[in-house]
Every structure is written in structure tokens, then in C-alpha cells.
Amino acid sequence: MDQQERTRRAAAARQATGELAAKDVTGVAVTWIDTSGVTRVKAVPLSRLEHAAAWGIGMSPVFDAFLLDDSIVSGRFAGGPVGDLRLHPDLDRLAVLTALPGWAWAPADRYDQEGDPHPLDARGLATREADRLAAEGMAVKAAFEVEWAVSVGGGDDFTPACAGPAYGMTRLTERSGYLRDVLQALSAAGVGVEQIHPEYAAGQYEVSVAAEDAVGAADTFVLVRETIRAVSQNHDLRATFSPKVLAGGVGNGAHVHLSLWRDGANLMAGGEGRYGLTSAGEGFTAGILSRLPALLAVGAPSVVSYLRLVPSHWAGAYACWGLENREAALRFFTGSVGNRSQAANLEVKCFDAAANPYLAIAALMAAGRAGLAEDGTLPEPVDVDPVSRDDVTPLPSSLGAAVEAFEADAALREALGEAVIDTVAVVRRGEIALFDGMEPEEIAARTRWKH
Secondary structure: OOHHHHHHHHHHHHHHHHHHHHOOOOEEEEEEEOOOOOEEEEEEEHHHHHHHHHHOEEEOHHHHHEOOOOOEOOOOOOOOOOOOEEEEEOHHHOEEEOOOOOEEEEEEEEEEOOOOEOOOOHHHHHHHHHHHHHHOOOEEEEEEOEEEEEEOOOOOOOOEOOOOOOOOHHHHHHOHHHHHHHHHHHHHOOOOEEEEEEOOOOOEEEEEEOOEEHHHHHHHHHHHHHHHHHHHHHOOOEEEOOOOOOOOOOOOEOOEEEEEEEOOEEOOOOOOOHHHOOHHHHHHHHHHHHOHHHHHHHHOOOOOHHHHOOOOOOOOOEEEEEEOOOOEEEEEEOOOOOOHHHHOEEEEOOOEOOOOHHHHHHHHHHHHHHHHHOOOOOOOOOOOOHHHOOOOOEOOOOHHHHHHHHHHOHHHHHHHOHHHHHHHHHHHHHHHHHOOOOOHHHHHHHHOOOO
């Protein structure tokens, strides 16, 4: 970070400080997401925001090697007591947290003491991948769906906060005040909510938000999740975003919607390929499809993820694509006639909320960019439940298999860097060892409140 950028950030902070003070904000939470997908935070009083924006907030790099139980592993690039980083809040994404009176939020960019980007800063990686696509004249629009389940009562057991049927109006009625407050808090934070509804699992809801640039989509995912968590607490409820809340139930996904754009045109529509795909849209999609086993190491990154990623649960457990096929890992969505130039997109169904959203979106863009370079083409789409087809390959059924595929993928290694590949692998194997020998019920219980 050069002096010009420090000066720009300081000026933005001075302006923001006055605006926040007028809204009775006294502190700013500055967050980053660790390799295990846990939101970590350091906060500053409003009077220190300008200094934090320009010079950062001190933070150990050891968090890159944290497991979800806060134990620490060690790899070639992360772990141990030595070193320091600086968290610089990005005030372009500053939001007031109305569900946490007196608080605002901003995502962090992580730099070292010399002012260089930290190689394990996932938000920086996502920005870099977006810049690489921009250099080719393209951009990604994206959005994360957010699913969560709500519990009542104390302790760590899960007791559904509503009793109505899946997707039932009864569930909205039971928790109408709660859902109203979720909508109000998200609106106040500047989030463009498109819909909210009860989901399939016990006590489960989902919110969908408007598509935006790739890094912005990851920021919004964090903001939505932490806002829901705060509103839930205000209603004496407890929210979980875990991929598997109950071992025998349906899990929480974090489906990613992606579309590729060039010169204002959606490359997922208006082409001569299947379902209107352009050649670039097909290449981008093919790059993701061919690397799905490897991408699971960042998109379904926990042992508990593989309790969710099973057939016949609409989790996307098969390495295939299909038009509106909710059992395919990649569901292609054209949108309605008359709106396809805006609506057509690709939904990655096999990802969940244990993922670091910045790392997930960076890896997806890297895979798509590799597909473009390869002039990738798609296999025939699958238009039935893939469980009925012997020629459709299931995705890896364990985290260990996904990690092996991740380490072996040359395109992801080139894009993300050796430090990311090594650290992700070390952290994932640390979690595998942590849960080794446990039954699904215990795995679900121990991860239930971590994300």
C-alpha cells in the first residue's frame, strides 16, 4: 500500500467518521474470514477509524492456520507465533449495523508491515482474480444464497424455532416479526434483498440478494450472515449456518450464482450454444465443471460438508450440469423469456456456508478463467436425476479426496499461489484429524455453532 492509497483511505475515514457519529455509532467492527470459514474480528472506536484506515490494525497471521475449534495447525506458510499483519478496513463497504446499536462494519484488506498484500488474504485474492478477468475485458456478477436454521432454548442442542411445514406460510406467520426485522436490518445496511422464504429443513429459512461484482458479493454474504446472527440474538434465537445442523436432516447450502459479462452483455445468454450460452460463457462454465472436485476443498471445506453433500437432497452431489436440474452440481438458469439477457446465470449448488466466500469466489473465477484459456466445451447436460445415470460421476464424498484434487490442479495452483494451496491443505487435513473416528451425530453437534 503506497502513501497515496493511505491518504485516500484516511480521507474516506474522516468523512465516514462524521456520518457515523451522527448515527450514534461508537465502534467499527473490522472482519476477515479465516481458512476454516469462521468470521474473525477486531474493532476500533470511532475516534481511531482514520488511523485504522490508513495504517491498519495489528493482527497475527496465525489465524490463517486456525481450525474451527480454535486449535492451530502449522504449515510452510502459516502457523506459529512470529509475524504481524495490518487490517485495513475498506470503507467503500462500510455499513451501519442497526441490529447492533452503536456499531458499524467494514471488511478488512490484510497487508504486511511493508505495505504489501498478504498472500493469504482471500479478499485480496478475489480482487486479483477479478482484475485478471477485467484485463481480458470481462467481469463476473455474483450472489450468494444464504440458508440458515433458527433454534430456541439454551445450550448447544438444536430446537427448531418454528414448527410449520417446509416452505409453508405457517413458518412465516410463526416468526413474522423476526423475519421483518431481518429484512429491515438488511435494508438499513444497504443490502438488496430479492426474496426471503422458509426452506425445507426444520427451522430453516433462506434469503436471496441482488447480484453484484464478485468481491462485493462475498462482502454482502458476510454482512448478511452477521446481520442475521445479530437479529436472531435480539429475538432470543440462535442462528446456525452450518452445512449440517442435524445429522439426519437437510443441511444449509451457500449456493453461488455467477454470470460472465463483457461490454454490458451477459455471456450466459444470447449465444448460439445450448440454452443460449455464448462460446465464452460455455468455456467459463466448462472450466468450473471440470474442476469441481478440486473446488470442493474451498467450497465444501469442512468434514461436516460431506454429511450434506449427498444424493437426493438437492445438494448438487454429482459432477454434471443441467438446465434447472437441482440435483446437478451446476444448475444452469436461463430466466424467463424476455429477461434472459439479464437473468441467465450459473448456480453452483455444491458449496456451503463453511466456505470462506472470498476464497470460494476467487477459486471459481480462476477455474472459469482457465476454462476460457482452454476454449473449454461442456459435455451433454443432464436432464434427469443423476442418481439414475451410471455415466455421471459423483463428486468426492470426503474432504480428503477434495484436498487431493485441489493440490493436483495446476490452474488453481497458478492462480491462487503456493501459500494458499499449502495452507488450505494443511488446515483441511487438520480438521480431518480433529474429527477422525467420530460418528455423524457428533460431527454435526461439534460444528453446529461454528459458522
